[in-house]
Amino acid sequence: MxxxxxxxxxxxxxxxxxxxxxxxxxxxxxxxxxxxxxxxxxxxxxxxxxxxxxxxxxxxxxxxxxxxxxxxxxxxxxxxxxxxxxxxxxxxxxxxxxSPRPGRLRRAVVGCGLVALLAGTVFWLPDAVRQQATRLLPAISRAQIGDELLSEIRHLAGNLCESPGGTRSLHTLRMRLDLPPPDHPDPALRRIVVLRSGVQDSLSLPGGIILLNRSVVEDHEDPAVSAGFVIAEDLRRSGHDPIRDMLSYLDLSASLRLLTTGMISKEDLREWAEHIVTQPRPAVADATLLTAFSESAVPASPYAWAIDPTGEATLGLIEADPWPGQDTRLVLSDDDWVRLQTICTDT
Missing domain, CATH: 2.30.29.30 (Pleckstrin-homology domain (PH domain)/Phosphotyrosine-binding domain (PTB))
Structure with missing residues (x-):
């Protein structure tokens, strides 16, 4: 080891x-x-x-x-x-x-940068600061913020579902999907987490954490549904940086604090956690989803039917499914799927 x-x-x-x-x-x-x-x-x-x-x-x-x-x-x-x-x-x-510290040189650079920004327009300043804070944040700080944000969500949603067998199945699912490299300093620690409540379906946190509501694994008979939610959430993470989304919601002071200290206050984390768990997730284009399902060798139809039981809103995913009728055991074995479906009840 x-x-x-x-x-x-x-x-x-x-x-x-x-x-x-x-x-x-x-x-x-x-x-x-x-x-x-x-x-x-x-x-x-x-x-x-x-x-x-x-x-x-x-x-x-x-x-x-x-x-x-x-x-x-x-x-x-x-x-x-x-x-x-x-x-x-x-x-x-x-x-x-x-850990980033506001030393003399850093303060001078930040100060000069702020003066230059203030010489521009007040409408451009907030977005520029958020973009700079997001770009400069190191991976280890992203991981720390993700862990702290998960702790705040646990206060809202209760304990995680963490039965030993179910946790192993989540690890198997993560390895099976072979997701792209995360924004965590150690890819092995990227994880999928099941919550008893608190998120509508799925959610991404900094550091490569993907949250799933227990209904995603309990209310469906096909493991391709759970795999689909993970794939879709990973695509959202790629298009919507969790740090940038958080800074866009919080006051400009949060971006300035992150830029100079590499930290987000506990109060800001709690405010963002309370907001994000109630918001619908951004849509992902069908073409992007289909490419990801094809590369992961996961059928798209089970996920599409789970999103819309009528099939009207997800007809494109159903008709263009790259792996129609695939054996569900190729996504996750029967034993792993049973353990995953009882991850909350066995805790």
């Missing part, structure tokens, strides 16, 4: 995990990976993954060390193993050093 530090080929330790503030501490096995901490039970069944880019230590300098996967710190992990603590803290320190 590769780790984020060259001096370790493999690093594991035990720790105490508390999933929620009300839950009891649970002994887990911690595996230190290339870009994440993996927590599993004594039977080596994966429980959760924490992105190293998003982890925070809540008791710096004290032992046992206590970590949280986000600023909310509703989920915690206690670690007593000194090697594991040293490894995690070393990576966190490196991430902190790489």
């Amino acid at each position: 590769r780790t984020a530090l060259k001096e370790y080929d493999r690093l594991e330790a035990t720790g105490l995990w508390r999933e929620t503030p009300e839950a009891q501490l649970r002994e887990v096995i911690i595996s230190f990976g290339n870009a994440s901490l993996s927590l599993s039970n004594q039977a080596e069944m994966a429980l959760t993954h924490w992105s190293l880019a998003a982890i925070r230590r809540t008791n710096k300098g004290k032992m046992p060390a206590i970590y949280a996967p986000d600023e909310d710190a509703s989920e915690t992990l206690e670690v007593s193993d000194e090697d594991m603590v040293a490894a995690i803290d070393k990576v966190l320190a490196a991430i902190e050093r790489r």
